[in-house]
Amino acid sequence: MICTQCGERSASVIVKKQQLGQVMELQLCHICAAENHSINIAFEQDPLAIHQLLSNWFPNSQATISRPKKEVAICPSCGFTFSHFLKLGKFGCASCYDTFSSQLNEIFKRFHNGNTEHTGKIPASYGSTLKIKKEIEKLRKQMQVSIQEEEFEEAARLRDEVKRLNVTLEGGSPDGS
Amino acid sequence: MAVERFLQPRASSWMANDGSNVDIAMSTRIRLARNLNDFKFPYAFTEDEALKVDKEISSVLLDKGSELDYTFSHINIDELAQLQKEVLVEKHLISPYLMNSYHPGSVLLSENEELSIMVNEEDHLRIQSLQSGFQLQKAYQIASELDTLLEKNLSYAFHEKYGYLTSCPTNVGTGMRASVMLHLPALTMSHQIQRIIPAISRLGMVVRGIYGEGSEALGNVYQISNQLTLGKSEYEILQDLENMTEQIIQQERKAREAILLNSPLMLEDRVYRSLGVLTHSRLLTTEEAATCLSDVRLGIDLKMIQNMNMSILNELMIFMQPAFLQQYADKPLQPKERDFARAKLFRERLNKIDMNSEGEDLA
Ligand SMILES: [Zn+2]
Ligand SMILES: [Zn+2]
Numbered sequence: 001m002i003c004t005q006c007g008e009r010s011a012s013v014i015v016k017k018q019q020l021g022q023v024m025e026l027q028l029c030h031i032c033a034a035e036n037h038s039i040n041i042a043f044e045q046d047p048l049a050i051h052q053l054l055s056n057w058f059p060n061s062q063a064t065i066s067r068p069k070k071e072v073a074i075c076p077s078c079g080f081t082f083s084h085f086l087k088l089g090k091f092g093c094a095s096c097y098d099t100f101s102s103q104l105n106e107i108f109k110r111f112h113n114g115n116t117e118h119t120g121k122i123p124a125s126y127g128s129t130l131k132i133k134k135e136i137e138k139l140r141k142q143m144q145v146s147i148q149e150e151e152f153e154e155a156a157r158l159r160d161e162v163k164r165l166n167v168t169l170e171g172g173s174p175d176g177s
Numbered sequence: 178m179a180v181e182r183f184l185q186p187r188a189s190s191w192m193a194n195d196g197s198n199v200d201i202a203m204s205t206r207i208r209l210a211r212n213l214n215d216f217k218f219p220y221a222f223t224e225d226e227a228l229k230v231d232k233e234i235s236s237v238l239l240d241k242g243s244e245l246d247y248t249f250s251h252i253n254i255d256e257l258a259q260l261q262k263e264v265l266v267e268k269h270l271i272s273p274y275l276m277n278s279y280h281p282g283s284v285l286l287s288e289n290e291e292l293s294i295m296v297n298e299e300d301h302l303r304i305q306s307l308q309s310g311f312q313l314q315k316a317y318q319i320a321s322e323l324d325t326l327l328e329k330n331l332s333y334a335f336h337e338k339y340g341y342l343t344s345c346p347t348n349v350g351t352g353m354r355a356s357v358m359l360h361l362p363a364l365t366m367s368h369q370i371q372r373i374i375p376a377i378s379r380l381g382m383v384v385r386g387i388y389g390e391g392s393e394a395l396g397n398v399y400q401i402s403n404q405l406t407l408g409k410s411e412y413e414i415l416q417d418l419e420n421m422t423e424q425i426i427q428q429e430r431k432a433r434e435a436i437l438l439n440s441p442l443m444l445e446d447r448v449y450r451s452l453g454v455l456t457h458s459r460l461l462t463t464e465e466a467a468t469c470l471s472d473v474r475l476g477i478d479l480k481m482i483q484n485m486n487m488s489i490l491n492e493l494m495i496f497m498q499p500a501f502l503q504q505y506a507d508k509p510l511q512p513k514e515r516d517f518a519r520a521k522l523f524r525e526r527l528n529k530i531d532m533n534s535e536g537e538d539l540a
Contacts, residue, residue: 077217078217078218078221079221080221088220089345089346090218090220090299090344090345091218091220091342091343091344091345091346092217092218092220092221093216093217093218093221093334094212094214094218094334094336094342097336097339097342097349104339104346107346108339108346108349108407111346111347111404111405111407112350112404112405112406112407112408113381113405113408114408115350115405115407115408115409116338116407116408117338117339117340117407117408118336118338118339118340118341118349118350118351118407118408119408119409119410120340120350120351120353120409120410120411120412120414121321121324121340121341121351121410121411122335123328123333123335124325124328124329125328125329125332125333126335126337130337133337
């Protein structure tokens with residue numbers, strides 16, 4: 001591989017540049033790379049060329065996983081189709097997430113080591129309800145474990161806790177006042 | 178114009194040489210990606226929407242920044258000359274992506290340059306918090322406080338299951354990328370780095386040299402960051418990265434001791450040759466400057482070189498870049514001319530006796 005800039009030395013550095021939404025790949029020798037890009041630490045480049053990965057996983061129409069139920073899922077808000085999303089590797093809007101949701105678990109699993117659900121910070125405006133829902137989910141899981149381990153007292157305690165949270169969720173106050 | 182102060186070759190606070198383990202961990206960065214609910218994301222929105230997004234976000238920051246004791250300067254990217262944009266990129270205050278963006282975008286910068294909020298980058302909002310040294314928790318806390326302030330006044334795109342919604346599937350969830358810049362000359366010299374990098378990658382973290390994936394790191398500077406943003410909380414992500422970074426720092430210290438023990442004279446020779454190059458050469462390429470800076474840094478850490486201020490080396494890493502040099506010279510420079518200007522810059526900064534850690538004008 002010869003450096004695309006000087007055409008002399010052999011290329012040792014591959015630089016991915018994003019321009020006008022296109023990803024360009026430059027193969028540069030270390031000298032041209034140093035001149036060109038200096039010491040700009042690529043702070044904010046995609047870890048990998050996402051769209052390339054996606055198109056490798058979903059080569060054209062021979063998807064390795066099932067296509068959306070309706071063959072042409074179109075996001076009602078931004079107009080992105082699933083194949084446009086794959087090609088670009090990017091979502092067009094928040095509604096895309098619901099439109100393509102049947103496909104996303106598979107994709108997120110690959111990018112996030114098998115994970116598909118957010119467990120971090122929650123905006124205060126979504127806060128209280130969502131926090132309670134997540135708490136209930138967590139308690140239910142713990143309850144299952146307790147039952148399996150035949151710790152029935154603990155399971156009963158967890159069940160009451162879930163009940164209490166459900167009441168809170170429905171707008172009531174937990175102690176009935 | 179608001180941008181002028183940020184273009185000066187003055188040190189940002191994150192270039193200062195403080196914070197823990199600063200001899201190896203040079204700087205820490207947290208980035209949070211956020212989008213507004215009522216607008217299409219930057220890959221799909223119209224110019225008109227882009228302007229509205231910018232207005233919504235910047236008005237919140239300009240009005241309410243004072244609640245957190247920040248004064249922000251709002252800079253429209255379109256209004257900058259190419260060279261000015263490049264200087265901001267070289268200072269890590271904007272991303273190359275924003276510099277090349279074809280729709281209206283802006284950046285809001287805090288006075289001390291620790292916070293930089295990019296508007297209409299790949300997401301509507303990219304909150305970036307920079308700290309000197311190894312300070313993941315502090316950098317996150319600052320970013321998160323600002324995030325909370327913004328969220329009170331804006332409607333974020335957030336999903337019960339997926340968390341913060343982002344343009345790219347690699348950012349969804351926490352939207353957080355945390356990174357630490359590490360100077361690892363001894364691990365590089367002893368070729369141990371090739372062994373360490375794949376191990377880190379297997380643990381869901383990414384190591385990058387200056388040129389990106391798979392390339393040799395210029396100046397032995399590596400960036401390590403989290404890859405996952407789903408399934409782990411911010412706290413867990415930071416914890417994992419912190420543990421990993423601490424281990425690498427220990428490995429680097431061990432490697433330094435081993436080199437010092439086995440070939441002290443060779444190491445000393447290398448350090449002083451590099452110091453000679455930096456303080457006396459007449460032509461200095463980026464690559465040579467980066468390599469020599471790395472050696473001299475190591476020499477200071479190992480107490481071979483006394484009386485040299487490390488923060489000046491941090492500044493030089495930034496100011497030796499092409500856009501800065503051209504702005505300093507106030508004219509476009511050909512590569513050879515840049516090498517000359519770079520050598521001159523190093524001689525002036527390093528041979529000056531009373532060195533000012535606050536950074537001062539280059540003249
Ligand atoms: Zn070349
Ligand atoms: Zn959409």
